[in-house]
Amino acid sequence: MNILSIQSHVAYGHVGNASAVFPMQRLGVEVWPIHTVQFSNHTGYGAWRGRVFDGPAIEDLVAGIAERGVLGLCDGVLSGYMGSADIGTAIVRAVATVRGLNPDVLYACDPVMGDTGRGIYVRPGIPEFMRDQAVPAADIVTPNQFELNHLSGLPTGTLAEARRAVAAVQALGPRVVLVTSLITDDTPADALDLLAGEGGQFWRLRTPRLHLDVNGAGDAIAALFLVHYARTRSAALALGMAGASVYGLLRRTAEAGSREILTVAAQDEFVAPSETFPVETV
Numbered sequence: 001m002n003i004l005s006i007q008s009h010v011a012y013g014h015v016g017n018a019s020a021v022f023p024m025q026r027l028g029v030e031v032w033p034i035h036t037v038q039f040s041n042h043t044g045y046g047a048w049r050g051r052v053f054d055g056p057a058i059e060d061l062v063a064g065i066a067e068r069g070v071l072g073l074c075d076g077v078l079s080g081y082m083g084s085a086d087i088g089t090a091i092v093r094a095v096a097t098v099r100g101l102n103p104d105v106l107y108a109c110d111p112v113m114g115d116t117g118r119g120i121y122v123r124p125g126i127p128e129f130m131r132d133q134a135v136p137a138a139d140i141v142t143p144n145q146f147e148l149n150h151l152s153g154l155p156t157g158t159l160a161e162a163r164r165a166v167a168a169v170q171a172l173g174p175r176v177v178l179v180t181s182l183i184t185d186d187t188p189a190d191a192l193d194l195l196a197g198e199g200g201q202f203w204r205l206r207t208p209r210l211h212l213d214v215n216g217a218g219d220a221i222a223a224l225f226l227v228h229y230a231r232t233r234s235a236a237l238a239l240g241m242a243g244a245s246v247y248g249l250l251r252r253t254a255e256a257g258s259r260e261i262l263t264v265a266a267q268d269e270f271v272a273p274s275e276t277f278p279v280e281t282v
Helices: 017-027 057-069 083-100 126-137 145-152 159-170 215-233 235-256
Strands: 002-010 030-039 050-052 076-079 105-111 176-182 191-198 201-208 279-281
Touching: 002 017, 002 057, 002 083, 002 215, 017 030, 017 215, 030 057, 030 126, 050 176, 076 083, 076 215, 105 126, 105 215, 126 145, 145 159, 145 176, 159 176, 159 191, 159 201, 176 215, 176 235, 191 235, 201 235, 215 235, 235 279
Parallel strands: 002 030, 002 076, 076 105
Antiparallel strands: 030 050, 176 191, 191 201, 201 279
């Protein structure tokens, strides 16, 4: 399997491609990473160095891969943090180019826009681009609860509301939606839910709540979910495998008291999660 992963990158730590590429490689996938930004570290530290690239830079790299005659061998495209709307345009064009060569390619869009408590934290124009262009072009989208609310325009305080919001996002174009963190009135205080929807069916994975504040987990689960879905064509199976792996990664990070997720030290969790959880039909 070959995955074209277009998202941010940091030299130190694990967010964006620095969080997504290695887990996919550990699962035996060839990954072609293109960076939308390259920073010294993630912005959660409050200070960083580096630069944001632009749409033409992304298009130039995709063209170079095409010139090698291998773009048609791409099985999936993964996108995350975009940095600017013109980068988003370049990503959607790249997806269209790959689809012209391989109609079976899967596009998984992690619609990075914001989070509960922080609100929207991307540049102006990106939320509109996500809703109007990136999400409709995607086969799979992996929003957090805040992003699900924003994309659907609906509340998600109950499981029934969350299901309606997922269906509203699917109506925009994607056939599969994975909500990477969900808290409803049905979620115990010591737990966190993940919700997947496909073909009118919904599945929930519930894991213990971990007390840690790290970046990059959403990037990792989007990558793992794409790989497992591409192999199984089942949102339920992909939810169970990706959810267990990321829980194991975060549990080991919490136990170590690390500021950065332990992507390398906990790599066995990607291929053989130390703990699994039931996937419920809801």
